[in-house]
Amino acid sequence: MVEDMLRTPAAVRDAERFTAHNYHPLPVVVSSAEGAWLTDIDGRRYLDCLAGYSALNFGHRHPRLIAAAHAQLDRLTLTSRAFIHDQFADFCRELAELCGKDMVLPMNTGAEAVETGIKVARKWGYRVKGVPAGQANIVVAEGNFHGRTTTIVSFSTDDEARADFGPYTSGFTVVPYGDLTALEAAIDDNTVAVLLEPIQGEQGVVVPPEGYLSGVRRVCTERNVLFVADEIQSGLGRTGATFACDHEGVAPDLYLLGKALGGGIVPVSAVAGNADVLGVLQPGQHGSTFGGNPLACAVATEVVRLLTTGEFQRRSAELGERLHAGLRALIGRGLVAVRGRGLWAGLDIDPALMTGRQACELLMERGVLAKDTHGSTIRLAPPLVITVDEIDHAVTQLAAVLAG
Template sequence: MIEDMLRTPAAVQDAERHTAHNYHPLPVVISSAEGAWVTDVDGKRYLDCLAGYSALNFGHRHPTLIAAAHAQLDKLTLTSRAFIHDQFADFCRELAALCGKDLVLPMNTGAEAVETGIKVARKWGYQVKGVPAGQANIVVAEGNFHGRTTTIVSFSTDSDARADFGPYTPGFRIVPYGDLDALTEAIDEHTVAVLLEPIQGEQGVVVPPEDYLPGVRRLCTERNVLFIADEIQSGLGRTGTTFACEQEGVVPDMYLLGKALGGGIVPVSAVAADSDVLGVLQPGQHGSTFGGNPLACAVATEVVRLLATGEFQRRSAELGERLQAGLRDLIGKGLVEVRGRGLWAGLDIDPALMSGREACERLMERGVLAKDTHGSTIRLAPPLVITEEEIDHAVAQVAAVLAG
């Protein structure tokens, strides 16, 4: 902690006084935002290179999305799924088309989407594959981050996320990420799904070997196992394609989506799969009071339409090359390794220089917001509306921090 840098404002102290300390935020108090920039209570502007962990792929207050929210607020915000509202069909139809799947099941948070995927996979295993009752298992990867519910942390390998929250939910097998041989050995006749992030975000934007996802797809097909892709952070344009799986020419059986689907305005998540998978659910077996509500659907439909143009995927691919090249030039100048795809990068800083937290504090002082993870690693994930000049500015600030 650098004392002169961190004269914590009163608003930060007040927030910490009345809030459970489940986060350790940087000491900045944001009051307004637009595009790729946020402004704090003192009027200082910052380039947002976290984008709400990809929830703000389209930037802060995208005018099309804000207009959709305003229009819907004047009409209808909630009915519950006990009734059908006039925004529901468009959202489900257009998202299903974007995913190339038959059906969509809307929820709210990413963790809810993951929980939904787990339940659907197990039910599919019992009803379709013929797994004996109570024997279904799902194979997951070390270093995963799929959320923080008690079931999900049961198969986490992050001690901070998992420790002291037991007893844990059984039914999961953990194998090294990127290791096809280990995955092959873990699958048996009772395996119903392989649940993976195409790129592990929380772990530090870890990209698997080129043959990994295609190998997972082949293996799941051969063994009659569902391939579930958690694209909650990696999907919806972040990596330069609509889904990160597309980078490897892979189509999973089920997409888990969230974050950017709500346009940075409302929490929206969804599970997308074909009818032979999602069709196993019947009324009363799964649901959500707020899932698929009119406000969420109105905003998320516009998100899908923005993605349908391909503009944001192209921006991420083209500008991502600039970001990745600029960061790679810093290897050996304070950076040990750079990983990433599109506008998403994990930077391993030489631990002899500073921790990831200290780097983010120094970047904050220079007007760039980022997030650390796992020691000396930081992540950059700017909104897809960022410009070339803003990318160059962010890279320059990283270089300045590394140079001391």
């Protein structure tokens, strides 16, 4: 025990001592990063296969994003929405065009985008659909992860995220993920929205059955219900398309965006939709001091411009095939299942072999960083700038860990 403490970096010990224990990080202390690589305080390099839960889709310190941030830092960082700044219109217009929507509402964090989507859907339900006051309900899916605010955890089915945070917010109906029949049956006259992740990330990168998303779109249209797609993790190139909904040719009524939108530099989120939905909000009814600030807009506009070329979407699709082929070859050799799309994978390790946490600790020792979830599952979500050789390296190290 004493020897273990002596080997633990002081920064790890201090983090344990002075920080609330709402996370259980791997004991690595990162001091710098570039592209797909992290360097710790001792100079050891690690291949980043988490990318900040997709917040770092474009890698660490992408030159164009860093340049945009530096240029804006020298000019203006915050005005609040009490005034209009010179970065705001370009960001809103270019993001709306990327989404194929009329307008966007900028916020900061993913959870704020989800809360905004919930508020907009309810207001639309009362003002447009004619739902009686206080009766709006939203259909959500089992295994969801949309954030950690009190309202959001109210409809979580993960006891760890939900327990002891009540009383909970009502107005949500939970149905099995991927079950279109159950979803349709749950919709009633007071349903204002269906809120889903096109791929459930935190649950272990769970991809719904083929045709599910297009079926959700059809049902929502037929029943006059908004389809709200939480693309905070799955969007902006992660799955080999701009949005995970694109794989089925589906356009939701509202996109909820975040993580990669800030380029790994500042928190940026947004809700994108058409005027007949987002237009229900009027001045004073919703807002954020930092939402759409100049620094955030400068960085996020450059993110949108990186995506308009299609380069990163193609990289994710092509390199994702390489990643998934390598991982599937490990089924029966320590892995029992592999799921995902593009450069995003959920791996179920044989629980008799080790836990997901143990696998991540062993990968860390081999210079690869990943994150576990739900027992024996780990997630891989490397930056989209990763190379073929780096993908092969990560798979090789995983194979070595599983082989013991």
